[in-house]
Amino acid sequence: MRVLITGGGPTGLTLAIDLARRGVDVRVIDKTDSFFPGSRADTIQPRTLEVFDDLGVVDAILDAGSLAPSYRVHLDGRAVEERRMAELRAPRPDQPYPNPWTLGQAQLEDILRSRLAELGARVELATELVSLEQDEHAVTACFGAGETARFDYLVGADGGASTVRKAIGVAFPGTTDETFRLMIGDVHAPSLDPTTGHWFAAATSPMTGVAMTPLPGTGMFQLNTAIGMDDDASLTTMQNALDRFSADVHLTGCHWSTVWRPNVRLAERFRVGRVFLAGDAAHVHPPTGGQGMNTSIQDAYNLGWKLATHTSLDSYETERRAVAATVLKASDDLLRLYATGHAEAHQRGEEHLGLHISYRPQTATGRLAPGDRAPDAPVQDSTGKRIRLFDLFRGPHATQLVFGAPAPDTEHTYAVLRPSDDPTGCGQYVIDTDGNALAAYSAYIAQTDGHVLVRPDGHLASRGSTGADDW
8 A cells, every 4th residue: 555645844744654654655745855953843732742652752752851940030130930831740650751741843853754764764855745535445636847657546644735625625614813923033142041831911911022941952932922913023123022032042043943824724534545634734733832733743643554454444534533633623712812912822631742632422421432542551461571552552453452351462462461350261351459540440340341442542432441442
C-alpha cells in the first residue's frame, strides 16, 4: 500500500511514523524550501506524550524539553510573585505523564524527522501537490515538477490554506476576527532569568501584558502579546511592547516571529473517498490553551492504524471531528477571556491535558467505557521485571488483556493475574502486584467478561475479544 501525505509538520510526521512502522510505503511532501524554524506550538500535552511514547520518541522529547514553567509576574517593572497556570501533578499508576511539556515546534519536528528516517522515509521539500483525482481504486496526484503518481490514499496535513481540502471541495466554515491580533516571536533576552517564564504588565491592568516563555535548549524566549492593527512582528514592535511595562528588559535578537489573528474554523468533512484531512487542514485553533498541535497529532494517531489495516475508515471523521469541535470551542472561549483581561485566561485545568479524550458513544455510561483512553498501570511480567501496561500496548498492534483467567495463546494477548493466582496454563501473563490494573479497569471488566481489547491507538474497543467488528 502507498500513502501520500502533504505537509511535513507535526501532523504529517506523526502519521508518517505510524504508517512507516507498519510497513506502509509512505511519501511525505512539503511545498516549502526549508524546515520550519520557530517555536510556534511549544506545549505538548500529557496525552500527546503518551502517543510519542508509543511511537518511540518520548525519551528524546523529554530530554530536549522541560516542564511547563512557572511565571514570574512583573507589575510596573517590579517582580511581585511567581505563579503557575496549573499546579504540577504527580504521576499516577494510570497516568505516567501528568504534566504538559515545553519544547519548541522546530525542535519537536527535528526529533520526529529523525525517527521517520530510522524507519526509512523522509520529508521531500520544495515538492508541491498541484492537483488530484481519485477513482474507486486509487488517488492520482500531480506535482509541480510535472510528476504524476498513484496512491492508495492521500492525507492532507497541509495547513489552514490546504490545497487538498480545496481540491476535494470541502467547506471550511468559521470566523476570522480582524480586530484582535497577537504577536508571537522567538527572541533573545539576556537580562532575563532563563529558568522561569516572565509576565510583564501594569499594576492597574495585571491580566493584560507580555508573556515570555523560555524555550529549552535554545537560549531564547517565546514572546506573546496583543498588538495594534498597524503593528508588525518586528523586533522593534516587541521591544516597544515590553517598554510599556519595564525599562530593564532588552531584546538583542529575533529568530522567528509572526502575527496571528483569531481564525477559528472546522472542516465540514474530514474524508472524501480515499482522501483525508488532518490537523490544521481540518481545524484551525487559537493558540490559547496549547491545543491546536496536540489535537492535530491525535488526528494522525487515530488515522494511522485505520489506514494501514483498512479498518473503520469512516470512524475517523466521526471520532475526530467531534473532538475537534469540542476543543475548538474551549480554545475560543479561553481566547475571549484573554482578550478581555480575565484572570481565568491564565489558568489551566485537567480538561486541557487530553487525557479525557474519548470516542465513547452517546449511550455509554460509567467511569470507563468503549472509546475511552485505556489506562496505564504498573505490573510485573513473567520474569519478575517491573513493567507497565503501556509497555504491552506499545507498537502497531491491538492488545488483549484477560483479567483473572487464562488468556488465549495468541500474540499480544496477556492474562492479568493477582499475586495469589496460579499462572500455570496462562500463556503470556503479567501480575497485577499492587492491584492498580484491576482498579483502573474494574468498571469495564464487568461489561466484557474480563476480556479487554485495546485498539492500536490506546483506546478501548467496543468488545472484549478480537474480531472484525470490535473497533
